[in-house]
Amino acid sequence: MRYIDHGDGGEAGVLTLAEMPAPQPATGQVLVRVAHAGVNRPDVQQRKGVYPPPADASPVLGLEVAGHIEALGEGVDGWRVGDPVCALTPGGGYAEYCVTPAAHCLPVPRGLSLAEAAALPETCFTVWSNVFDRGRLQAGETLLVHGGSSGIGTTAIQMARALGAASIVTVGGADKARACLALGARAAIDYREQDFVEEVKRLTDGRGVDVILDMVGGDYTPRNLRCLAVGGRLVQIAFLRGRSAELDLGLLMTRRLHVTGSTLRPQSHEAKAAIARSLRERVWPEIEAGAIRPIVHARFPLERAAEAHRLMESSGHIGKIVLDVRGGDA
Incomplete structure (x- = not known):
């Protein structure tokens, strides 16, 4: 799969397109075929080397994605291969495939594109x-x-x-x-x-x-x-x-x-799953009713991730920045 490599870290120019084997879902995880990935300030901090990922997380940048479930790990209930989802991830979002706990996935709200849905989970x-x-x-x-x-x-x-x-x-x-x-x-x-x-x-x-x-x-x-x-x-x-x-x-x-x-990333699997349940119950109906909508300021192809990071660091954006991992609204 294609992914964005940040090497040993540094300024935005270190971000380059590379290839690596696609991950496989472990027990309780799903494999997402990523269409879009949100860009967040913690990604910038990780790229700079001041926000290291947890030991059990992917070293690849990216904390939120939207796409379709490609495969299910053992013990996963409530999701099927092919389901459109958006998800909070422990890392690995700047790639064509990403694994994340099934309990951290949410359905794409009715009326939203996958690109818009990718801007939801982290925030x-x-x-x-x-x-x-x-x-x-x-x-x-x-x-x-x-x-x-x-x-x-x-x-x-x-x-x-x-x-x-x-x-x-x-x-x-x-x-x-x-x-x-x-x-x-x-x-x-x-x-x-x-x-x-x-x-x-x-x-x-x-x-x-x-x-x-x-x-x-x-x-x-x-x-x-x-x-x-x-x-x-x-x-x-x-x-x-x-x-x-x-x-x-x-x-x-x-x-x-x-x-x-608080910080979100180091919290336990169970704590994040509880937040996901609250969002699905309390917030997702408001999104589907049009009371809440993601504000996407700019979208960049995956290979232009460096430009997306420069925009994030400039604070010149209003709302979210999204990477089109597979182009368009795939």
């Missing part, structure tokens, strides 16, 4: 597990999302709205602000021009927000705490501006705040 798993499981966002509450125009951000805006919550986002530029508002964000704060702490206070009449989904970390952390309402929850999923921060424990205590966070 939907991440947003559901962090905003709704860990952050406990409820209908009637308000969510603040940093990086509102990212794949995670555009998913969080729509998921919050569909489930009865409001969202405020931070973005870098007017075009991204307009895109987020069009998706249903209550307000978009341009962090280049505005102080997001003061804007959040103004927009909430001084109350603050109930949940914050943050990918920035560093000096954003103490500012985030000042944005939270009493009993608010800060959920950390990345730290683009640094993994260390200073916390005002007095503020934490007097306002009864919660600080939590």
Whole structure:
């Protein structure tokens, strides 16, 4: 099969098309004939050598795919060869074939192409597990999302709205602000021009927000705490501006705040399977009803994966970037 090799890692130019034997599904796994693969920031980090895959995962990049089931491992129930699926993978998505646990697969929602479906798993798993499981966002509450125009951000805006919550986002530029508002964000704060702490206070009449989904970390952390309402929850999923921060424990205590966070890839098979079940029950009906849709900014042929990574690193995209592994909507 063809796949993208990142060699010893480095800048985007190290990504090259190569060939290797196709994997075979083990017990509880399926083999997916990949049509499209989503591109995510952890792929960039892995390529750079700062986000190594788990020991039992494929070393090939790629954490989400869409395609058709090619083969079933022993003990797999509920899927048949030929079924169209999208799936969270432990790695291996930038290839013509990929193995993943059957319990981490989801049906392609009615009305979506395979290319659109490939943009769902990583962001939907991440947003559901962090905003709704860990952050406990409820209908009637308000969510603040940093990086509102990212794949995670555009998913969080729509998921919050569909489930009865409001969202405020931070973005870098007017075009991204307009895109987020069009998706249903209550307000978009341009962090280049505005102080997001003061804007959040103004927009909430001084109350603050109930949940914050943050990918920035560093000096954003103490500012985030000042944005939270009493009993608010800060959920950390990345730290683009640094993994260390200073916390005002007095503020934490007097306002009864919660600080939590997670990474998706190292979680157990069972934990990811539980997220998949929640998505199928709570989110997939909203996608099929049109309340949530993947925002695909750009698609690249598999052999142009380096260009896809450069776009990801530029932050010039709105929504998701997808690789066409087999061309078109195969």
